Amino acid sequence: MAEHYSVLLQESLEYLAIKPEGFYLDCTAGMGGHSKAIAERLTPAGRLVVNDRDSESLEMAKRTLMDFVDRAEFQCAPFSMLNESGLDGLLADLGTSRFQLTDPDRGFSLLQDGPLDMRMDQTRGMTAADLVNHSAETAIADWIFQYGQERRNARKIARAIYAARPLRSTLHLAGVVEGVVPRVGPIHPATRTFQALRIVVNEEMKELDALLNRAPRMVAPGGRIVMISFHSLEDVRVKDKFRDLQRAGIARILTKKPVVPGDKELRENAASRSAKLRAVEILKSAA
Numbered sequence: 001m002a003e004h005y006s007v008l009l010q011e012s013l014e015y016l017a018i019k020p021e022g023f024y025l026d027c028t029a030g031m032g033g034h035s036k037a038i039a040e041r042l043t044p045a046g047r048l049v050v051n052d053r054d055s056e057s058l059e060m061a062k063r064t065l066m067d068f069v070d071r072a073e074f075q076c077a078p079f080s081m082l083n084e085s086g087l088d089g090l091l092a093d094l095g096t097s098r099f100q101l102t103d104p105d106r107g108f109s110l111l112q113d114g115p116l117d118m119r120m121d122q123t124r125g126m127t128a129a130d131l132v133n134h135s136a137e138t139a140i141a142d143w144i145f146q147y148g149q150e151r152r153n154a155r156k157i158a159r160a161i162y163a164a165r166p167l168r169s170t171l172h173l174a175g176v177v178e179g180v181v182p183r184v185g186p187i188h189p190a191t192r193t194f195q196a197l198r199i200v201v202n203e204e205m206k207e208l209d210a211l212l213n214r215a216p217r218m219v220a221p222g223g224r225i226v227m228i229s230f231h232s233l234e235d236v237r238v239k240d241k242f243r244d245l246q247r248a249g250i251a252r253i254l255t256k257k258p259v260v261p262g263d264k265e266l267r268e269n270a271a272s273r274s275a276k277l278r279a280v281e282i283l284k285s286a287a
């Protein structure tokens with residue numbers, strides 16, 4: 001199993017301001033790192049819902065939390081189906097886990113070969129292969145432009161994908177992109193294309209919007225919402241929603257600027273480099 005490293009862990013705990021007997025929801029359990037740290041700060045009278053839409057990740061989180069079953073319960077649901085209420089705190093550490101990214105069978109990896117899947121919930125929905133092999137070239141270009149934030153090369157990449165169909169595996173796709181976008185620096189030229197497809201496959205923006213709409217209703221007055229995002233498309237949504245909640249008097253922003261990893265975390269975990277944490281305290285029910 002890949003080494004486990006939970007991003008902005010201390011900062012998440014600080015902004016959640018955990019009450020030992022409180023009720024918490026970790027929307028994105030992943031390998032259970034944040035959940036375990038929350039559970040450790042609860043007494044058995046506290047309660048933690050450990051949630052992930054990916055059942056394999058949830059199994060891993062269960063193992064991480066096996067000493068805390070007196071206070072933790074496990075739930076496999078997408079953000080759009082969450083309906084807890086009266087929470088003292090809600091955490092969402094968005095995106096994909098290291099486990100998902102490094103297991104070639106899940107199809108997120110552009111370094112190891114695997115099926116072009118990329119679904120977090122493997123029981124439903126279209127795979128990345130369905131998308132690249134059956135969508136219009138213009139749709140593929142738009143996704144890469146919008147969700148991959150690949151401003152210059154989107155059309156060129158979409159054309160190459162279209163010409164290479166059927167795309168059979170992650171390395172096949174990575175190679176096709178590398179064939180038209182030369183490698184500059186350490187980041188693989190297909191990284192943005194993979195990000196775009198992953199976002200579309202998992203409807204990540206729609207899911208995030210659903211969570212941002214539900215969260216203020218799920219958290220009780222005095223409770224906290226903490227969100228960690230990994231690219232500007234996510235961060236802008238979180239920032240705008242928090243600002244709207246503050247303007248409406250529903251929440252108070254606790255992080256004027258996003259909290260980012262310190263030098264030590266960046267040295268130990270390069271994958272944390274784009275993480276941004278924002279937090280609010282709920283002042284009154286958003287009903």
Ligand SMILES: C[S@@+](CC[C@H](N)C(=O)[O-])C[C@H]1O[C@@H](n2cnc3c(N)ncnc32)[C@H](O)[C@@H]1O
Pocket residue numbers: 005006007027028029030031032033034035051052053054057077078079080093094095096097098120207208
């Ligand atoms: C960055 S990882 C979380 C890592 C975790 N905090 C840890 O310490 O191991 C993000 C997790 O969120 C899950 N996830 C992403 N979008 C989701 C959604 N819409 N609904 C539920 N879970 C989601 C992914 O399956 C993934 O396991």
